[in-house]
Amino acid sequence: MTINKDRFKKALSKQLVNAEPRTPQHALHTIASLVKEFSESNESKSPHKKQVYYFSMEFLPGRFIETNLLNLDLLDSCKEVLETFQYEPTEVFQSELDAALGNGGLGRLAACFLDSLAALGYSGHGMGLRYQYGLFKQKINNQQQVELPDQWVSDSGYAWEARKPDQAIVVRFGGSVHMSQHNDRLTFHLHNPEEIIAVPYQIPIFGYKNNQVNDLTIWRAESTPATSDITFEAYASTKRKAEEITEFLYPDDSHYDGKVLRLRQQYFLVSAGIQSILVDYLQNEGTLQEIPSKIAIQINDTHPTLIIPEFMRLLVDEHDLSWEEAWSIVLSTVSYTNHTLMNEALEKWPVFLVKEQLPRIFLIIEEINRRHCLDVEYRGLEEWESLNDLSIVTDDVIHMARLAVIGSHTINGVAKLHSTILKDELLKSFSIRFPERFTNKTNGISHRQWLLNANPLLTNFITRLIGESWKENPVNLTKLLKYTDDDAVLDELHAIKQQNKQRLAHKVFAKTGHQIMEHSIFDVHIKRLHGYKRQLLNLLHVMYLWDLCHDKPDAIKVPRTFIFGAKAAPGYLYAKRIISLITSVASQINEDPVTKGKIQVLFLPNYNVSQAELIIPAADISEQISTASKEASGTGNMKMMMNGALTIGTMDGANIEMTDLVSTDHFFDFGLRAQEVLAYEQNGQYDPREVFHQDRRLQKVLHRLVNGSLKGDQVAFQDIYYSLVENGDEYFLLKDFGSYVQAQNQVQELYLTPRTWQKKCLINISHSGYFSSDRTIAEYAKEIWHL
Structure with a gap:
């Protein structure tokens, strides 16, 4: 909505004239509160407009204050009022802590996309997690990175969010699946699951000088209320297990507990998100069959891929649709953005872990895979393919990128080269079968x-x-x-x-x-x-x-x-x-x-x-x-x-x-071209030692890593030396060094x-x-x- 500048200035002046305490932080919260109050009447989820839901494990917006005031055309007015009351605007704006809900480019892209959705007047909504500590706060001590909790929410709270406990969702983990026959139909029931409450916090996203107000919903995990038959110790343990889901972004998954936590985070996000979407949609009297014409769901990389089986679970188990009806809806609604060409970065989950934490979801993944493999066998394999290359479940591992491709109507890369390699190399077997699904959408920034x-x-x-x-x-x-x-x-x-x-x-x-x-x-x-x-x-x-x-x-x-x-x-x-x-x-x-x-x-x-x-x-x-x-x-x-x-x-x-x-x-x-790198990786003919022995500049530089002339962690420096010279130089640094120096x-x-x-x-x-x-x-x- 358009906020009247004079009304806003008067309201802000009234709030600041007797403000206590007179701190930049208090002024920030005052501004944010007024902006939210002035914009609450705008309706962004009109049932007449198709809604886009952007699911991402990361959102990295930074500070909202200046972006919001700029988009509402209130930035100069706000600065004027602040200066009138002897506040330094820069101090007020910088008192807002960065919302630490992301790591890098993936999260920043998601934030830019939300900004553009609102600016272009589309009804677009982010779905993420409300991490208590986000990634981490980095310090350097004795030349070493030290990770500290990043407390992005101040003692006075986060200025832009609104907690919505009345819109909480129950997310279920574990339990056992019981099957029964009912009216010639096989039904599934989850017995004795672990129930966790997902509470939404909404952050407004304002369009640039237009009437659009969208939102970013971030979900926080909370335990169910204590009952009279549970001991304090048992409840404390249950509460802790629930809350850790949204405690940290990207827990270390090099060990079992970390893997469990990452999987629970991902399912928690998609289950809470898709349940809330359906509740909101059905309240507006939409029919399930109309979902693809009313809703679009974009998954940002493989992390939210579990939305595909969870969406199926809700349509089949909760709303009694046939498998074929449900699959048609899911496939027409979900699309997938791939962000990596590195095979090791494509998520894979052990079958036993998914079975343990999400038994009904595992059965649905198995059924998606069974039907897909039957279709592959019916249509036939290329000479160079095996069914394992196309199966979601192989060798007791679930391949999430394959599930994302099979369950999405469109798969896009994020630059022309990336999309080409995606189709011709990484997901070649799938692009042959679903050529119409693959496309490119080069990234952008706000x-x-x-x-x-x-x-x-x-x-x-x-x-x-x-x-x-x-x-x-x-x-x-x-x-x-x-x-x-x-x-x-x-x-x-x-x-x-x-x-x-x-x-x-x-x-x-x-x-x-x-x-x-x-x-x-x-x-x-x-x-x-x-x-x-x-x-x-x-x-x-x-x-x-x-x-x-x-x-x-x-x-x-x-x-x-x-x-x-x-x-x-x-x-x-x-x-x-x-x-x-x-x-x-x-x-x-x-x-x-x-x-x-x-x-x-x-x-x-x-x-x-x-x-x-x-x-x-x-x-x-x-x-x-x-x-x-x-x-x-x-x-x-x-x-x-x-x-x-x-x-x-x-x-x-x-x-x-x-x-x-x-x-x-x-x-x-400068440097090698993509096809040259891919050729070296396939033929194994790159020898970094040959480059090293032919370049005196490299020899002199790299000898510093092993001759003790650098102060610090000698073991670390030696490890870097051997990774480059003796252990293959995985990323072709030595090969590109001469060209880089020339550039x-x-x-x-x-x-x-x-x-x-x-x-x-x-x-x-x-x-x-x-x-x-x-x-x-x-x-x-x-x-x-x-x-």
Whole structure:
């Protein structure tokens, strides 16, 4: 709805005039409370509009305050009132803690999609979990990552959520399945299950200057009330077991208890979510057969795949539909987004675990698989196939990606290359049988969050040049292309970048005491720490420059600040060792008098959305250097492109589409191509030792890992050395090293011609509108959800 600015200002002034206590946190809650109150009358679940439900184990929205005020066109009004009452708006806004409901790109994408659904006027709703502690808060102690609970809900509560206990759902685990015959029909009943209460918390999602208010529903697990016949000890144990389901995001599943907890989390989300959807739908007098025309369900990666058998359970067991009727409804309603090309990342569950925790769901999965395998055998197998390649259940393991593909009407990858490899390699047998189901939807980002909110200087500059239309139609950023030879425009673009670099430098100094070289190249690598994302390749280049500084100081013509931000999963030991190496190298380079003024390395702990909003507008170079064929899409590449950074990257994920738009003339391209990587993996002919022995630069750099010259965890450094040289170099770092160094040399040479650099930055900004999540969501809406 449109909120009257004058009414809002008066209401906020009335609340703040006698506010106690006069703290930024209290002001934040006051603003949020008023915004929710003013918007409550808007109806987003109109029965006349098809509803989209986006299921994801992760949502990573960051702070809502500025996004919500911007979308409601209240940001300037709110700042005015706050300043009138001697509040510093920035302090008030930053008192909101990041909602720690996600890990990285998957969760951030989900948040951008919710933003675009509302902005485009679609009725779209997120379904996630209300983790008590989210992922973790990262600290670095003695060069080691330390994980601490991330308490994202303050003592005064979370400003934007509303608890809805009257809409609670019962989710059932365990028990035993009893079958009986009733009117020539086999029926199933779950006896003595463990019952857990799912309580929804709703967060409003506001469309950009329109009348749309959607919601993100996050579910919290609670125990059923105590009864008089249960002991205190037994109830305490039951309560603890229930609440741990939504305690932490992604519990370590390297052991049995962790696997159980992850499975319970996933089922808890989908069961609560689909039950609530059906309750809401049937209250509006919809018929079950009409569901596909009224509801669309998108599952974000394999984590919510259990929605397929759970949906079947509800339709068959609770609503007495035949299997064929129910399957037709499920298949016409559910669609699946795949986010990985790495086979080990495709979830698989042991049969015994699913049988134990979800006995009825296991029977349904078995029946889905039986019918699917009969159909495969009827239609015939290719010469190179076996039934095991297509079966959901093989060798006492349930393959969730296969279940997702079989139970979804559409399967999409998230970049053109990713979708091609998905069809031709990873899910080839399925794409042959269901060619009409496979499609591509290249990811996007919310330009409102990542440009309008994160970079007001650049936003105002663009608006002065081309007007307001780009804010609602970001493809109109191409109007900037007529200014690529305008010296005054390019000078102002450079000045804006410099101001954003100064802003970041001041924040970093205040938090860490590190003085950033403000006139250096800000070379930025911010994303989840994983071997295939190759933060280690970046670091090998840094170490090469370190050696070069000592050997040929004049070769470093432009100062460079390398900025890393990344969390390693608690159970991912190799990634944590890479963090140790980065922090060790950083401490020694930053203290080395020879490199002073030339190279600087910063690892910024606890990387999150709020940090990204500071770092991205300041970036000169965007590191997108994943092993070709491994990155599904990437969205950090889009965010930094939109903010005027140039990209150094492999031809992987959405990098390819970036170069399609701007050409390789405005992109620092290097490394193996995807087909080359896939060929090496298939033929086993890559030998990193051969590369190592032919490159003196690599030898010098890597010997540092084993000769004791680096301070820190020598065992960790040696392990990294052997993983690269002796144990196969899984992600082809050594193979791509020479090409990467060459591309980085091109970065330096180009930066020495500032007018050319600025022109390339403006060209990248001009073409970045294609990567708005508005474009992505419009494609989903038209081609998958049929809104």
